[in-house]
Amino acid sequence: MEQRGTAAGASLTAWARTATFPDPIRLGDVEAEVLSRPVRVDAVRRESSLGGRIVLLIIASLFLIAPGVLGVVGLLLADRATTADDIDSWLTGSRVGYMLATAFPVGVLTMWFTVYGRHRTGYEILVGVASAVTGVAGLVAVAAGELDVPGHLVVWIVLAIVAGTACTGFAIFASRSGPPPERVPDHVLAGSETERLQFRDRTLVLHVLRDRGLVDDATWRRALEMPLGTWHRLDH
Numbered sequence: 001m002e003q004r005g006t007a008a009g010a011s012l013t014a015w016a017r018t019a020t021f022p023d024p025i026r027l028g029d030v031e032a033e034v035l036s037r038p039v040r041v042d043a044v045r046r047e048s049s050l051g052g053r054i055v056l057l058i059i060a061s062l063f064l065i066a067p068g069v070l071g072v073v074g075l076l077l078a079d080r081a082t083t084a085d086d087i088d089s090w091l092t093g094s095r096v097g098y099m100l101a102t103a104f105p106v107g108v109l110t111m112w113f114t115v116y117g118r119h120r121t122g123y124e125i126l127v128g129v130a131s132a133v134t135g136v137a138g139l140v141a142v143a144a145g146e147l148d149v150p151g152h153l154v155v156w157i158v159l160a161i162v163a164g165t166a167c168t169g170f171a172i173f174a175s176r177s178g179p180p181p182e183r184v185p186d187h188v189l190a191g192s193e194t195e196r197l198q199f200r201d202r203t204l205v206l207h208v209l210r211d212r213g214l215v216d217d218a219t220w221r222r223a224l225e226m227p228l229g230t231w232h233r234l235d236h
Contacts, residue, residue: 012037012201016208025214027223028232034202035228039194064104064127068134068160071097075138079145091153098138098156101131105160105167112171117207124171131164198228 012034021030074094081087108127112118138157142149206223209215215223219234226233 012205013208016205017212021209021214024236025209026232027215027219027234030205030209031202031229031231034205035198037201039197039201060123061126064108064123065130065134067097067100067104068130068138068164069097070094071101071157071160072134072137072141073097075141075145075147075149078149079141079147087147091150094138095150095153095156098135098153098160101134101160102156102163105131105163109167109170112175117211118174118176120171120175124167124175128164128166128168128171131160132168133164135161135164195228202228202231 015033016030071094074090074092074097078087078090078094081090104127105124108124112121112124135157138160139154142154142157203224206215206220210217210220223231223234
């Protein structure tokens with residue numbers, strides 16, 4: 001393949017962004033370039049097992065929805081507190097919760113755009129819905145309670161609703177189709193470390209080629225899940 005020499009020493013994604021390919025592109029040659037690169041297993045994090053990923057997913061999910069829950073609980077407990085110190089403490093906790101419930105959707109949405117290339121991971125909707133729902137619950141608690149809630153806390157509640165709604169909306173309506181670029185399917189995780197890393201690198205290159213308009217959506221979807229060494233079947 002002509003591009004192999006020019007790609008030496010450069011990252012695969014940088015090569016995929018700048019190389020000149022024939023029209024129509026020959027994905028078999030592209031895959032051959034990816035598979036010809038030496039894989040530095042020790043330089044890349046190892047993929048976790050399915051069970052480990054499930055545990056991490058649960059922990060991460062609980063962590064991401066906790067701020068909004070803290071905000072609501074703080075309001076409810078402040079309304080039931082009997083001393084000024086207790087009321088102030090619970091309102092402070094509620095404010096911190098809603099500040100984080102505002103920051104988390106912004107952070108997740110930033111990663112959605114910059115790290116995952118606008119591919120939905122699921123966390124965007126989880127965090128967005130959690131912040132929006134707990135924000136609405138907070139406004140209901142403020143309206144129904146007898147406590148005089150500080151105005152700045154109400155502002156943070158509203159900001160949490162806005163941030164959560166925006167995060168959810170962007171994830172649903174502005175995401176690109178397909179999995180994130182670095183996702184490795186479960187059936188590939190059962191293979192060797194080298195195969196997993198090669199599959200990941202091949203997927204990253206495929207996303208770049210799609211972004212450049214060199215691969216259409218139908219071919220992109222087919223190529224995503226194909227086993228290593230089979231892209232030549234897509235060439236005409």
